[in-house]
Amino acid sequence: MRLRLLSLALVFLGAAAPPDPVSQSVQFTLAPDLSDGALTGLEVQIRFHADPSGTTNFKWGKGWAGERKLWQWARDLKVAGATAVGKNGDGHWRIKSAPGEPLTVSYHIASAYDHDPTVDDSDQPRPVIRPTWFYAVGNALFGYPDNRENAPATFDWSSTPGIGFASDLEHLAGRGRGAGRAGTVADALESVVIGGRNLRTFAARDGSGVRVAAVGTYAFTPDELNSLARRVIAVERAFWNSDRSAPFLVTAAPIVGSPTAMGFRGTGRGDAFALWVDQRTPLASMKWLLAHEYFHTWNPGQLGAMPERREARPADYWLSEGFTDYYARALMVRAGLISPEEFATIWNEMLAAYAGSPVRSMPGVQAAAAFWDDEAAQKLPYQRGAMLAAIWNARLRSASQGAVNLDTVLHAQIAAARSSKEQATFLFKSLVRQKEMSIVADANRYLAKGEPILLPADTFGPCATIVTEQRPSFSRGFDADATANIGNVATGVDPLLPAYAAGLRNGMRILERTEGQPDNALVPYALLVEDRGKQRTIRYLPQGREGHTVQQVHITNAISPECSRTLSGL
Known part of the structure; x- marks a missing residue:
């Protein structure tokens, strides 16, 4: 009887369903591909178990940072352990195999560039693989089995002598390496790799x-x-x-x-x-850039949800990007990383750009729709959000006699977001209302309708004042985009503007800008140009045909020990 029961148990165990693949680890491996010592690509291997149905869909994400075809740099995709592999549309493959079968997907990542990326053509989703160095983000680098974003993941770099490597993927588990924390497939997608000689x-x-x-x-x-x-x-x-x-x-x-x-x-x-x-x-x-990007560790990810649809997100960027700009400046001056004068300079560059923006009065719905295709529209939520953050911070401080400020609200929001699925903008509006201040009217005027924002004179406290003045509009005097697109040969020079009067003509090659500040029509502009085989400098005021209202921050008492503190909103 005992033997019979044992055999029945063995039959029962043998018929058990294969383990859920989502609970099993996805293993990512990356290696450099070299030819005669030069980097030519990156080799990727991804190991995982097939779906219980025997049909596993392998894919790249829908898009990131404006790039929809994240799969396009993958070459020669192969699958070990499969009985059949077929394309299932762009960036998707259908893999047939035994249920739960161990599978290894391998492919080669080619460079998106055949030259060093430039200011004019660089795009962060695109992998860069140059003869001596490489850079890529996980969104473009890694495909993954469908519906496994939350599956556990490990990572390994297959090292090659002379090729350095660094990645936040090294924070995850790997062979012979302790893990700083548990990792998921989503971590692999939201990663960066860099390396080279x-x-x-x-x-x-x-x-x-x-x-x-x-x-x-x-x-x-x-x-x-x-x-x-x-x-x-x-x-x-x-x-x-x-x-x-x-x-x-x-x-x-x-x-x-x-x-x-x-x-x-x-x-x-x-x-x-x-x-x-x-x-x-x-x-x-770099101070501002570092401060801005690191603040994104919390904003918006830990302050609440963002819209899932890419098209809907720009409507909320006034908080995720604009507030981040505000705090990048505020925290730098608060910590002494920049002086009060530097704080004013950074704000004044933005305020001048906002004043001269061709979309300054664009309603919110139109601005959000234009965000991905219009450079001026891309800047608008940064500008509007930073200015509103400064205004609301001053209003909170005034109403509470200094007991409450914007810091107070965001610290409460990060705590509230841990137990809420609400969007970050909704949580912020709710928490501000709890501090007895409503932003509904401001949001309607400035974000929805697009009315121009003007900072009150005392926005940054007693050691600074906001001066409102009339200023000529900024214009280089030529079509900068068209000029860059044809190799920096001057194009679209306006005969009615100062650049033309100073001697700039269509067809001259612009070698370098030696003086000037973008968006500042009061600072002389100087261009080193090549004209009929000879080099010369053309200097002029970069002023357009019309003027506009510009606000500027003037520091009135920089030596006050409290100045940096009050400028930062405390």
Whole structure:
């Protein structure tokens, strides 16, 4: 009888369903592909178990940062363990196999560029693989089995002598490496990888958990970037009272500037952020970029939900981007990373750009619809959100005699969001109302209807005043976009503007801008041009045909020990 019961038990166990693949780990492996010592691509392997049905859909995400075809750089996709593999539309493959079968998907990631990315053509979703270095984000790098975003994940880098590597994926588990935290497939998608022969890395040896990795050369040294990044991160962790030793990675990759433009940009990647920096960008400009990108660790992700549809998100960017801009400036001056004068300069550049924006009065629905295709519309929620944050902070402080400010609301919001599925903008409006202040009228006037925003004179407290003045509009005097598109050959020079009067003509090649500030019509502009084989400098005031109202921050008492504090909203 005992033997018979045992055999029945064995039959029962043998008939058990295969384990749920969602509970099993997805293993990501990455390796460099080289030819004669030069990097030519990245090799990806992804191991996972097939769905219980025997049909597993493998795909890339729907899109990220404006790029819809994230799969387009994958080449020669193969699947070990499959009985059949077929394409199921763009970026989707249908894999047939035995139920629960171990599968290995492998493919090659090709570079989106055949040259070093430039200010004019760089786009962060696109992988960069140059002969000596590479950069990629997980959204474009990794496909994954459908409906496994929350499945556990591990990562390994297959190292090659002479090729450095850094990624926030190293925070996850891997062979022979302890994990800083548990990881999921979603972590792999929201990641960044960087490496190459000249990679400089700075380990987390100060107890902060912060690492910095940079390739290329800049106007500053990697050591200076490392020191600045750690200071900015420490300031913002203190503001949010968060884990001071959590792992975090800062990466920097180079972009090539153009004669008329200098550029830098960044993007948050969960427990990392990625910087693209023109080699002429000064270290001072990096302060704001670092402060902005790191603030995204909390805003909006920990302040509430954002709209799921890509088309709907720009309507809420006044909080996620505009408030982040506001706090990037406020926290830097509060911590002494910038002076009151530098604080005013940063605000004044934005205020001048807002005053001259061709979409300044665009209603919110139209601005959101134009966001992904219109550069001016992209800047609008940053500008409006930062200005409204300053106004609302001053109003909260005044009504409570300094007991409540915008910090108070956001700290309450991050606590409320832990137990709420509401959108971040809804939570903010609700919490502000609890502080006996309504923003409904402001939101309707400035965000919905698009009425121009004017800062009250005392917005930044007693050591600064907001001056409102009439100023000529800013114009370079030529079509900057068309000029860049044909190799920086001057195009669309307006014969009625100062650039033409100073001697600029269509067909001249612009070699470099040597003087001037974008959006500031009062500062002389100087262009080094090549004209019929000879070089000369053309200098003029970059003024347009019409004027507009511009607001500027004037520091009135920078030596006051309280100045930095009140400028920052305290």
